[in-house]
Amino acid sequence: MTYYFFSFGRYMPFIKKLSFYGVMLLTFYVQGSKAQTNIPLYPDNQILFAKEGTEIPRLTVYKPAKMKSDIAVIVCSGGSYGGRANDWEGIPACKTLNDAGITAFLLDYRVPNPTRMQHKEIVPLTDAQRAIQYVREHAAEYKVDAAKVGIMGFSAGGHLVTTVGTHFGKTALDNPQSTSLKPAFVIAVYPVVSFADSLTHWDSRNNLIGPDITSAEIKEYSNELQVTVDTPPFFLVSALDDNVVKVENSLYLEAALRQCEVPVELYLYAKGGHGFGVNNKTVSKQWTAPCMKWILSNKWKISNNK
Template identity: 60%
Template sequence: MKTAYIIFVSYCLFHLSAGARQIIPLYPEGKIPFAFEKTEIPKLTIFKPSKDRAKGAAIIVCSGGSYGGRANSVEGIPACIKINEAGITAFLLDYRVPSSTLMDRKEIVPLTDAQRAIQCVRENAKNFKIDPNKIGIMGFSAGGHLVSTVGTRFATTTLDNSKNTSLRPNFMVLIYPVISFADSLTHQGSRMNLLGPSFTKEQINYFSNELHVTKLTPPTFLTSGIDDKVVDVKNTLYFAAALKQHNVPVELFLYEKGAHGYGVHNRQAKVQWIDDCINWILEEKYNPKK
């Protein structure tokens, strides 16, 4: 990371008061990977807890939107606020929405942006006053597909990573996630927006994340509604089963009624997944050494 970027981050943090939101561009020093001249600017919005409440943990939050948009107002922002209230630093990631008119290799652009977010947060952990070994990533719906791709593809990247910074999140949180691109499981709109109408068997395999779980896949908290008619709950169940088969710690929170898109508050339930999730994070139940 160059000196100019460190100065930029320090400046942002100096002006960041408790409860304020500061925006940091993901690529402040040069060309945005795979971007054409006219492009969308990916960024992080920081939700920083007050000093007396800060726990040292951090979560990068990825809203859903079928890879055609980002549902920040109903998913990402409420999640960041709730997480923030618990003393966890939240980073709302505005990853680029795949577009063949704005970028090359659009199918790997969201992954590249999410990996860059992890790289940025981890390399600047001291400035952000967080523990570099307590950095998680959360995703809703198609954002869950992005996050599960991050969790199964952290060993390879197209980024410049001269410091060999680990791109592996310490834990993942997946909310009614798209996991598979197989015909029998996938959300058609998400697959279409990421890959387009023409795709190969190899691409389907590559982006079916239940097939790529290993013992190094990060511990995961999963939640979904059994009655979800938009993204089949089997996406969640298959991923949880794959994690179990590789002895990866997994916490599964299912709703009898929840449908799709309930965000941080399921109005059809008395007990909310976000409360259990925050306890899981703060008590470090994701850490197999505990």
């Protein structure tokens, strides 16, 4: 084995000539890496419903360079409940929130898999509820308001967050502090909402429940049917030409929210298809600007799980 030894002395003249901008770039990189902290979702890896070989769900904290708000947003990428499109959806969304001065938490929820977990159909919901519970119970640590924790999701992640927004009274979590699991608000981008045959995204439905889904399960996980007057406010985004997840998923949910007089904003694109994330390349004006304004301009509050 050969060892190589280097002396920094011979390189000192070169190091001293590093430009101011190079040093600043290095500083920015180091600070940026510190701003992102990975947190196991469950204490001591006591992961609910886990079997041997389970993946470890986690939160990644994205802190803005300058906080402009005490609001926090948990972000859930899509992926048909078969994966998580973090690079395309979740991470850019967290950075967009940071640019608006908002603290973001990227959630790596577990993808339903019967060989790695029990009760796979409620595992993503349980992980998302645990994320809300964690952020609320550690709000002071992150300098956010526990009453102002919202959640954002894309595609199948949109189904997850609309489930969070309509099923907050049901949980498998231990909750000794009676922490509210109701998000202050929900942002759903080209979301899967319904599991009805005429509307659903089949891969998402099959991955979460399976092909032997019952009529009761279809109703339970069709979130447009689960809206009540206690459902939190929604911001919905879809494109009319989405040929993967029908725009009617958002339209039916909007109608249900309005019927219950729940505040809702719907941002519709004429074009864009599915999976455009934070940047619909067919247009010049993005949904993110009015969404950030919507988040920052509202005085969010929560009640208990009622």
